[in-house]
Structures are given as C-alpha cells and as structure tokens.
Amino acid sequence: MDIKLPDSLLRQYLDTPATPREVADCLSLCGPTVDRLHQTKTDSVYDIEIITNRVDSASALGVAREAAAILPQFGFTARLKNDPYIQPDQFPPGRRVAAGDIPSRWKHDSPPVQVQILDHSLVSRFVCISLSVSPPTPSPQETQGWLTDSGIRPLNSIVDISNELTLRYGQPVHIFDLDKISGQKMILRASKRGEKLTTLDGVTNTLKGGDIVIEDGAGRLIDLCGIMGGQLSEVSDHTTHVLLFVMTYAAAPIRRSSLYLQKRTLAAQLFEKQLDERLVLPTLIHGIKLFQDRCSGSVSSSLIDIYPAPEDPTTVHLPLSLLEKVAGVNIPVHKIDSILTPLGFKVHSSSDSLKITVPTFRRFDISMPEDIIEEITRVYGYFRLPSVLPTSSLPSTSTSPLLNDEVNIKHLLTSLQFTEVYNHSLVSSQLVALSGHKTTDLISLSNPLSEEYQYLRASLIPSLLQSLSVNLGKSEPPLQLFELANIYLPAEKLPQEISTTAVVSLGVDYLHFKGLLDVFFERLHLHPTFSPAGPHHTFTATSLKVSVSGQVVGYLGQIKPETCLKLSINQPVLAMEVNSALLSTLLPRNLTFKPIPLSTPPVRDITISSKKPVSDLLDQLNSFDPAIYEVVYLYSHQDKHTFRIQLYRPSGIAKKEIDSLLAQIASKIN
Template identity: 30%
Template sequence: MTISFDWLKTLFPTTLPAAEIGALLTSSGLEVESLTELESVPGGLRGVVLGTVLTCERHPDADKLSLTTVSVGDDTPRQIVCGAPNVAAGQRVVVALEGAMLHPSTGEPFKIKKSKIRGAASEGMICAEDEIGLGQSHAGIMVLDTDLPDGTPAAEYFGLGSDTEIEIGLTPNRADAASHYGVARELRALLGQPAHLPDVSAFAAPASGETITVTIEDDQACPRYAGLLLDNVQMGPSPEWLQRRLRSIGLSPINNVVDVTNFVLHELGQPLHAFDADQITGGKIRVKRAEASEKFVTLDGVERSLQAEDLVIADANGAAMALAGVFGGKTSGMSNATTRVMLESAYFAPAVVRRTSQLHGLKTDASFRFERGTDPYMVPTALKRAALLLQEVAGARIAAPVVDEFPHLIPNNQVHLRLDRVTRLIGQEIGEERIREILEGLGIKIEVATGNEWTLAVPPYKVDVTREADVIEEILRIYGFNNVALKPHNSASFLSGFPNPDPEVVRQKVADLLSGQGFSEILTNSLTNSQYFEKADAPDASLVRILNYNSQDLNIMRPTLLTSGLEVVRHNLNRRQRDLKLYEFGKTYQLGENGKYKEKNVLAIYLTGNVTAETWQHASQKAAYHDVAGAVQQVLAALGHPQPGSQPTQHPYLAGGLTLLVQNQPVVNLGAVSPAVLKRLDVSQSVWYAELDWDWLLKKYKATLVARELPKFPEVRRDLSLVVDLGVTFDQLRTIAQRTEKKLLRDINVFDVYAGDRLEAGKKSYSVSFTLQDPTQTLTDQAIDQVMQKLIQQFEKQAGALIRK
C-alpha cells in the first residue's frame, strides 16, 4: 500500500520528518518497506529564482539577442544574454542561476554555467516554461504577475513541493489502516495528537427532488447502501492538484469523476462507484443476488457468466449494472456524454465480496478493502466528501436528498478487559491511565469500568479486534514492544538462537562450502620473508619486524596471505601437482602510521592450473577469473550478501581484477596475481587469487532463513543487445536496471560479450537477459513492453548504450 506523506499531513498535521513517521509506523506493526522522495518537477527547480529585468538593450553583435541586467535578490544584479523576443525591462521573470541543473520538457538535463555569448558575459538564464519542465511552450520567456520579492525560489511561487512515497507492507488483518485516514488514526494513537477527517460541513442537499430509489433485497450481504444523484456534471480531465495526488501513490488520472472516487477511496478507505444515472433503467437500484448463468459485461469489456451467489447492483428490471464491491458494468459506466451521475457508497459483507472476486479473478482496490472489512459508518462521510469534490472539479449540482438504506444498525463489538490480564500477558504493568490514553487513541471506548474489569466498545472498522487478547495486543502495539523491559529472571520453554554468531561455527560453514567445491584447506606460517615486499632502496615502514629472528627467510609477520600461499603453490608445482584449489583462514599484520599494530583476519582463495581434468568426453579447462569469482560469490551469499557491487581493484599484487563492495565497503579483492610477484616467488604458472576481509564479513554475518511462497504466475524472459563503451561494466547496467524497475524485475544476466572488428573502436556488446514476474497476476505484453521501454531509455540515458535490433 502506498501513502503520500504530503497527503497524510492534511489529515494528521505533523512536523516530524517522514523517516521518523516511518519508524513509528513500523514499530506499531505497519511495516514501512521503503521511503521514496518524489518531486513534482525533476530537480525541484533548485537554483531557479524569481527576478526583475532592470535593463534590456540589443546585443551589440547579434540582432536577435538582448543584453539584460536582472535583479535576483542580492546586492549584485546579473548580466544575462537572452534570445527571447518578448523580454523587456520591468518584467518579473524566472531566472536560473549559475550552477542550477535544469530538466527541460524535452531533451537532456543541462547545467547553467557562466559563459560568453557573442563576446558578452552571461551569468544565468531567463527561462521559458519548457526549459524548466513546466510546459511545452518555447515562444518566449515566462512573464510573471507577482509581488513576491526577487530571489524567491521558483518552486515556492509555482507551488511545487517535494513529497515522500511511503510503501507499507499491509498485513491482511489491518484493514483499518488501508487508507490515508487509517494511517492518520494509527498516528493519533501513537502520538496522542488528533487526526482530522475532511470537512464536509458545506454539504447541502435539497429537501426534495427527482431521486433514484434503492431497495436492498439481501441485507445480510449488503447491510448498508447509500446513493446520491448529481446533475450538471461536466466530464473532463481533473485539475492538476488532484492528478498530482493520484500520481503520488502510483495511480494514473482518468477523468474528473473517476478520479474523485479513487481519491476518496485512498483518502478515507471507503470505495465508491459512479453510475451514469441516465443508464439506470426505471430510476431504481436493486441490491440483489444474480440470476444463475446471467451474462454481464464488465468495464474491461469481458463478458462474464454470473452465479446465484454473486451480489449485484441491478436496475428496475433486475439487469446487473455492477458486481457489488468488485467491478462496474460497461453499459452504466462513465462516458464523455455523461451529465447525471449516481454516486454509490455502501458496506458489503466481506465474505460475499471475497467469493465473487476470487470466482471471477477480479482484484480491484475496492474489492481489496471490502473483502477485508470497511467501516459502515464512513459510508455517508465518503459520499458527501465526493459530492463536494465533484462540485469543485466537475461543476456538479446535488440534485436530490441522500438515499441511505441502513435497515439494521451494526453495533460496536463489546469486549471485556481485565487489567491484571493486561499485566500478565505483556509482562509489565503499564498503568491504568496509560491504558485509557491508548484505548482512546485507538477509538475504543470504555463503556463500563468496574474495578479491575472494563467493558469496551470496539468500533466495527477494527475488524481484527474481537477478543480480550486482541485488545491487549493493540495496547502493546501502541505502548511499544521496545518499552517492555527484559528482566534477568525471564525464561522460556524453548532455546532460541543467540544473536551473535559463533565465529568458529561460521568459519566451519564456509570451510565446508569451499571443501565441497573441491578446495583444500591449507595452514601456513605467520612469519615470512621481508624481501618479498621491500625494494632494495626503500624499506617498508608498515612491516612488523621480528627483532630476534632466527632466519632471514622468516624475519617479519606476514602483511598478506598471498606470499605464504604462493609458497605452497610453488612447492606443489615443483612436485608436478599443477591443478590446485586452495583456501586459508589466517591473520595478517601491519604497523600503522600511529605506531600501533594492526591484526586482521583474512580468508584467502587460490586457483591455478585446470579446473576440470582431461577425459575422453571433453578436454581439460584452465582456471579462469570466473571460477574464483564464482567461489567468492557463493561464500558471500552464504554470509548473507548475495549481490555485491564492484569496481576495478587497486590491489598492489594483482594484475587487474575487481574489488567487491558490500554496503559500499570494500570486502574482497580478486584477480590474477601480478607476473612480477609470481616471478619473485618463482611460481611458473598463472594464479588466480581472492582475499576476503573476514573480520568485517563475520561482524555483518546474517544467519537468516528466507522462505517465500512459490510463485503462482509465470515468469517472462526478454533479451537485449547493448553496445556500450569499453569502460561500462555489467555491474553498472545491473544497477541501472534494478533502480529503474523495482517491482517486476526478478533477475538480470549477461550471456554474451563481444568486442571486435565488427564494432567501432572503444565499444563492446553485451547480450543481456531480463527475467520479469508479477506475483499477483500474469504479465501482459503491454506491461512487459512498458518495462522494457523504461529499461531501454535508462540504458541509453545513463550508460550511453546503443540498442542493437
């Protein structure tokens, strides 16, 4: 579920930053999965201000250019060369200052720099609307009518504000929080501040008028149904503020009527539906069960065969116009010719909506909420809110009184609460006054308080609070799990894992992994020869020297495991053992600039010779970079870091290779050992080497068991061939793809690389596969093409890629 922080603040005014609000919601059980900054205009118009043209003269060396001086609110007016035909002295204008990054409506972003144009200095730019991404016009500069002082940020003048998209992993039991107002209610309980419903006091319906009658024929399936007739409706696009609100939560605007119903749904959690009133035969609505095998065409143009258990909204003749709480019908939907609208706001039984939704494979925002349980007492408020908005954005007129059929009131759920039970289940005494505050914030009323026992009235929108234990869980959520102190004598009837891993257990786990891949563990001496590391005329001050060494070959503590490992390789090569896969856990030692000794645990991996032996079926295969890299990747994955970043290595003993990054921390160096080092240690064949920072990896070790539900819908593969500069790495392409498509992209893989005479110099070609999957539905060709088009655009923009057809 996506929440707009800016929208949320209209219902729960707060000065707390979005990150703090996100932490509060997570602590109470509404897990915030991500916080994403949104901008109305790319770049947020940073560095763009209001100014006044003080002077305007023709450029001495160009007929179509003007030489202006512009005040931007400081002591020094700017000289700006302007090519717009409408620039003149005295105008209030929009000025991009030096250093501002502009994002035009078309074309690439560009930075404003101090420059000379036809010999005249220009210290900024007077902007047209397309140059700052606010429109398409390039006929001339924007001329403003405002009293705001020079230097005022343009974003403030245009009402552009940043927003934060809050992504909440809503659990099925929290239907009460499936809206902005639902989240505001949660914050009310957490912070003890009021949450405000939208003001609908201006709603006024006529005492009489032509209306549409409503008959509920199954009040168990539909306990409440309200309708309102509006006329003089002018169909069209929504105003910018409404479109911006919908886009902030990932919805696409459709038209003003549909947009209002979607807006109210996500604001209050109450689904609405709009019928074209002129298509309601007989001026009557019947809420009834469908006829068996009745044919019904939904808004998506699909003809469906209904069953007798389906609840429908029908006209006077009994013909279905909508699947109640799920989807509307094609014949009664909005069109450009619609002028009269019947707004529906209702409460449907969750089980009925759930069955229809599953039977017909229809999952909508409305069914998501109805099948989990909505608030029956929000029905009239949502109806009035929508009517007032339609008056504002569509010129609608309320034509008749509200029709509200509510044959049987839905009572609050009564729960008996024992205070000593609260203390026992939580394990800590909270205090009667604090419990009262929490219950009040949650909207739960105390009807009777007799000593230790209270009778509570739980509102119907709290669908998951039906027992004493549920109420205690609510109290604990708001009180805070972190506020419950752990006592020394606390005990449990089971043994849980300890949070800090046993270093020997983790080491053995990795050792078993490498041994299972055919590697042999070695154990070498911590003492080595200083001549491996020193030049003849430059002693290495970082070496840890042995003061009373017995042998010149063992006169320092090793600064790296590489040399002692290469000694083992040399020993085996001299005995005709040329195919080696080795690893070692060991310590390295260095003397820091501050005179303090540094001891570090390292895992070293060595690979040389062939990785597969020669047989009658296939030839032998020499060890390569990807063999040692694959072993390293498996070690990192076993330690909880499956997708490290990478950059070219700067390791002094390697001839090329990569440094792998985890959480932007360099933790692995791997590549081919430098020929100079091999020659110094008299090793006669190439060696691949990897060095892992074992201390850091052990510190960040995460022993997590990840379980996921098996996907119900198929994955799709698409391939691209990209021509890029030689310096562009696959890791950069993978990062671009993961940032561009977070929801559907499951995997990205390179299956071919080519650099040769068929490409221009300095270029190479990657053949890349993309695996896409939606866990909620089968992907359509249209959705797949949209994703691939986004990826192509970003590869072209960020990596300078050419897509080969």
C-alpha cells in the same frame, strides 16, 4: 494487502512535525509496516503492508489514526484531524454523522432512483444520491499526483473523485451515469448461473451464480458489485447527471467472485475484509462536496439510506491485573488512555479495571481483553517490555516411538531392495475405484483444486500401482516399491489418521516375495502368523491375513488381475499393506542379547512329519530348548518338512545330548 500512500495525502488527516522518514520508522515499530519510503518528483510515498484483519488502516485516514497514537510514544506531537466520523464544521462537536444530518440545501422530495434489494444479506448498508454536474474535465494537479503516486491512473474529474475517496477513507465509492440506468431503477440481487456482464475493462464475464450484481429497469446487468462497474452505466465525456452511491457488501461473495473472475481490484480487496457501515455516509458527504468544488455539482434528489441493522459499539472489560500479568510491566492508566483514545477507543477507568468502548471499525478484530492488551502493548512498544527469561523450566517431552519405528522400517525395506516413493494423500475417484472402496465411504474435500485430488485415500496400494504403471519399461524388473504414509478413515469428528506401510513387487515369484517379508518381520523381531483372508477388495482369493500376537496387522497377496489391467500392467503384482502404527505398539522394546558361539556349533538336519504350517513348526523348534541356536527351513515334500538346526551351549554340548534332543523333537513336534 499493500498500499501506496503519498505523504501529502496522509497530512490531510495527520498534524505532526515529524518527517516522512520519522513517521515511517515509528509506524514500522508499532503499527503497519512501511516496507519502503521513496521520493517522487513532488512527494514522498509510503509503501505500506496492511495485515488482513486491519482493513481500517488501509487508507490515509487509517494510517493517520495509527500515527496519531504511535508518534507521541517517540516524543513527537501528533493529532488526527478531519475525522470523517465527527464533522465539527458541519455538525455540533462530538456528534456522530447520521442520515438526518444531510444539510437542508441538499434535500429534495424525489429519490434519485428506485432501489430494490432482493437479499439484504448481500449488502448491509446502501446510500445513494444524484447530482447534476458539468461534463468531466481533468482533475486538479494535486489529485492527479495522489492517484499517480498510489498506482492509479487519473481519468477525469468525475471518476477521479471515486478513486480519491477510496484512498482517503478505504471505502470504495461508485459513480454511474444516471441517464444510462434504464427506468431509473436498480435491483440489487445475486446473479444467476450463466448470466453475462461486460465490465469497464471491456471483458464480457460469464457468471457462476451467487455474485452480487445490479440490474436496471430493462433487466440489464449494469454493475459487478464491489469489484468493477459495468460498461452500460459508465461515465462518459457527455455525462451531466450522476448517481453517487456508497455501500458495504457481504465479504464472502465479493472474494469468491473476484478470485474466479481474476479481477483483484482495490475495491474487491477492501470489501472482502469487512468494512464499517458507519463510514458510508461521511464518505458520501465528502463526495458531494468534491462534486460541488470540481464539477459545479448540485444535489438533484433526496438521499436513499438503506441501513436495516445498525451495529452498536461493543465494550470490553479489562482488569488491570490481567494487563500487568500478560504485558509483564505496569502501564499507568493515563498512558493507556493516551494510546487508546487516538485509535478511536473510549476508556472509562475504575480502581482496578477499564471499561473500553470499541469503535465500530474495529469490531471484527477486537472482542476480548487480550485483544485490548495487544493494542496497548504494540503501541507502547514491544521493545520497551522487559527482556526477562522465564523462571520456570520447560517441561520435558518424549518423542513418539512411532516416528523412530517409521524411520527403521524405511531403512529396512530399502536394504531389501525396495524403492521408496511419495504419493499425494488426495486421490481421484478412479483411484478410489481401484482400491475397491466406495467414494461415499471416504472423506471428500468440499472444494478440491481438481477432480484428481478429491478424496483422502483409505489405502496406499492404488497409488503404488499407479507409480508401478508409470515406471514400467523404464527399468529392468523386478520393480519393487514401498510407501509409508497416513491413510484417512472417517470418524465422528476429525478423520482418523493411521500410519501405514505398503509394498508392491512385479517380476518376482511368490516364494521370493514371501521370503523378503519374512526377513522384514524377522529384523523387526516380530513373529507373524499367516492365515487365509477370504474375499478382499484388493487381493485375489488366495490372499493372507497377517497377524502378530493375535492382532491382525495387514494383508498379503496378489493384486486382482483386472485391477492391474486398468493400469496397463500385464504381469502379476504381489503386495502387502500393514498398519505401521499397530506394528509399532507390538515391537519388543527390551531385546535379549544372544552371544556369538566361541566355537563352530554342531549342525543337524531333521525331518518332521506334520500337517501344521511351516511357520508354526519353526516357532515350536525355536522355543523347544535353549540349546537350539538357529533353525533354518530347507524344503518340504508332502507332509514331511526338513529343517537345519544349529545347537550350542556356552559350556559345550556332547553328541549324546544332541541325539537325545533330536529324539525329543521327533517325538513331541508333529
């Protein structure tokens, strides 16, 4: 997320002589990146990029804390002041703020409202108090300038307090008109599907359920929690009693609601990144002071502080040897302390290690020694680390043969007049039905973008048929398409990804299609066998099983006519789908060169009577004798099959030897 921060607001928490430009340059080198520093009529404004896991720095306080640690690394004095976690003007030095620290002059016997939280997993801390205030007036010019420079429109002295506190601390604050809360009762719960709530922008929102909302005593929804307040509790020009409440909500429901409702408010962007519960009460205390100063405010109730499970700070042990090993440089302990202490860490050193207490506002991104090392080295300055190339050689890696084989298969199919297409790996239930698979047998997404992209496909053919249907009438037949991509099959843990090649042809007869595939396998130097496949979910009953070296690699046949009709294809479609990954393992890697004959080899036609498949006869002829250079199948009539044979020996071959070889073929191959 990006924030705009006026320099004068930053200086409320940062004491340094550094200029805005120097602050921006140092921060960008070691902390949050300042994308732009620009000047307004009265102030300098930083445009700062805040990374997702560092929501603690998305405020004037957070940036000041970073600057207090970083600026001294560049020779500038800097210190953090007005730390809300420690209130030296109100509490004993070094004491952490707690609910019991509310001054006695702010304490009352009666609570502001009756608060009921139905699901404590939705809110980890909820603090509120009521105040009597004068009607709203324009805010001080300084406050209006801060809000304007930060991209927020100033409204009035009451509403502007909540926005100012958010800019100061990165902790969203809500203010309700107390007199508008029916029955002085607030029920915080998850919304029900179909409930409606009108927010401050005048939009009536229909909720999907599971949103965090507040209901008053009359059963009305008065707040879309963590995102935007409701119109029913809106502060008006006549407001004289306000409810000031600060809280931390569960991150996931806030993000979900803000996305589907398209309300990406600053509050939503902060809450969805998990805020620190210990900042809630100091923020509320500062809010009370602002109401006293600007709205003649006086506390009119006791404090409600619902905090069922306080988080204690965590500790991380860092061996100094690990720091030196990872950073590549020896950083003195006193230097480490000067880096981590301004960032809110507590450092306890021993002879060989550090025990570091992590502040609660960093507990979500600091959990192990490497996280601490990253903090130390980034503030120390990555540019200060020695630029030394690794002394060890990089390990050699080998490319998977499958990648090269896939490229070769694509070039080969393209040379056979097939056109490559690319389809999405996610398909709809309608396409799944075309493949004959059940949706329960496939891998489905739990949060698909649409119903068209819900299942990972287990076959390429349905997508190819869809591509074929789309291109009908746009070009003259034949239409021949192919795709080489992964299919996805369920497995115990991760899906099984299998490289697969599929081809479809429309407008060619079976013999022509089979001839193309014969050339395809021949150029791959493979000798497949074809056998009846039996019933198949995609092909007709005449489909064939394709095997290489005894392993089934795919299927070949005509697509079922009823499947084609569902896609408005009224002509026969022939297809083949093979396992490219398995084919790759079966490809011969060491090929034997066969020299071109120096003279024209003699040619003989021979007819063989046999009931064997022609493919088996071709295999037998090719391996019968080294003198057989090439065998071409010509035609068949009943059980008689005619072949053309070229014969060649480098030393020459006599007519008598040819006749003897043909006689042996006639007698042994049948």
